Amino acid sequence: MAETEQQSGSTPEDEAPEFTYMVPKKEISMVPHMGKWKKSQAYADYMGFILTLNESVKGKKLTCDYKVSETAEKLVDLLATLDRWIDETPPVDQPSRFGNKAYRTWYGKLDQEAEALVSAVIPADKHAAAAEIAVYLKESVxxxxxxxxGTGHEAAFAAFLCCLCKVGALKVEDQLAIVFKVFARYLSVMRKLQRTYRMEPAGSQGVWGLDDFQFLPFIWGSSQLVDHPTMEPRHFLDEKVVNEHHSDYMFLDCIKFINEMKTGPFAEHSNQLWNISAVPLWSKVNQGLIRMYKxxxxxxxxxxxxxxxxxxxSIEPVKP
Incomplete structure (x- = not known):
């Protein structure tokens, strides 16, 4: 989050900020454009944000003490609203087992309300940014x-949080709350969506992917476990350990969810994670997951x- 004010979004108060903000759009329409993405300010800011949070949660439990700002509370309220809408939009009877069409009704509500939801979270003098930031919220579900x-939708939520940092709604002291409070709440809402509407994994690699739906909680969750006095990576295969410690560690909470959703030998349904259990140190797991995420x-x-x-x-190249 050190990179919060690197771009023209940080206009002086006496200038009209409207010209700065723009409704985000797709820029990568063919494979050769990928180079443009990797050299972009957006890539640098996004990766910087993920790694800053990775560092901030290192060795800390979900249940540790941390500051929860008014903005973090408002974000939790926003996610509670999305959760409530799921209850108000039950699945419909349909012949297909997957992809319940009631999800479209739920999504329609978010599509209509997203800008208002974001306006309630950001400072009054930054309301011109609401339309831009709301796009990432809509993309995240x-x-x-x-x-x-899938992981692209998860990335949109991280981008949403990154934008909130850039406009000053979230600050450096919010780092733990961003992961432990806001992202954890987002995760629970996404799991409820996945279960309620039987959503398909987007671009799933099946058994060869890390997880059907998420990636970031494994990165930040492994960072939490770095230098743990007793728990080694091999221990997450032990269901007793997972059940005892999942409320303290995001990584174990993800494993618990997989254990609940999948049947059969762990090595078969989650081969990549099973391979990770052989890595001796959590610090190595964390570094490996960051490389794999990229x-x-x-x-x-x-x-x-x-x-x-x-x-x-911004898609513009990083300034030298």
Missing amino acids: GNSTRIDY AECLEKFPVIQHFKFGSLL
Whole structure:
């Protein structure tokens, strides 16, 4: 979050900020454009944001003491609203087992309300940014045409949080609350969406992917476990350990969710995670997952072609 004011979004108060903000749009329409993405200010800011949070949660439990600002509370309220809408929009009877069409009704509500929801979270003098930031919120909950959800949608939520930092709604002291309070709440809402509407995994690699739906909680969750006095990576295969410690560690909470949703040997349904259990140190797991995230998500055209760029997350190259 050190990179919050690097771009023209930080206009002096006496200038009209309207010209700065723009509704984000797709810029990566073919594979050769991927180079433009990796050299962009957006990529630098996004990766910087992920790594800053990775560092901030290192060795800390979900249950530790941390500051929760008014903005963080408002974001939790926003996510509670999305959660309530799921209850108000039950699945419909349909012949197809997957992709319940009631999701489209739920998504329609968010589509209409997103800008108002964002306006309630950001400072009054930054309301001109609401339309831009709202796009990332809408992108973060899955695709209403395909009724699927994947790591690209998760990345949109991280981008949404990054934009909130850039406009000053979230600050450096919010780092732990961003992961432990806001992102954790987002995760629970996404799991409820996935279960309620039986959403398909977007671009799933099946058994060869890390997880059907998420990636970031494994990165930040492994950072939490760095230098843990007793728990080694091999221990997450032990269901007793997972059940005892999942409320303290995001990584174990993800494993618990997988154990609840999938049947059969862990090595078969979650081969990549099973391989990770053989790594001796959590610090090595964390470094490996960051490399894998870049390679499997951020450098994959099928994921990045959907990413949208505006003034806050710009496609322009990083300034030397």
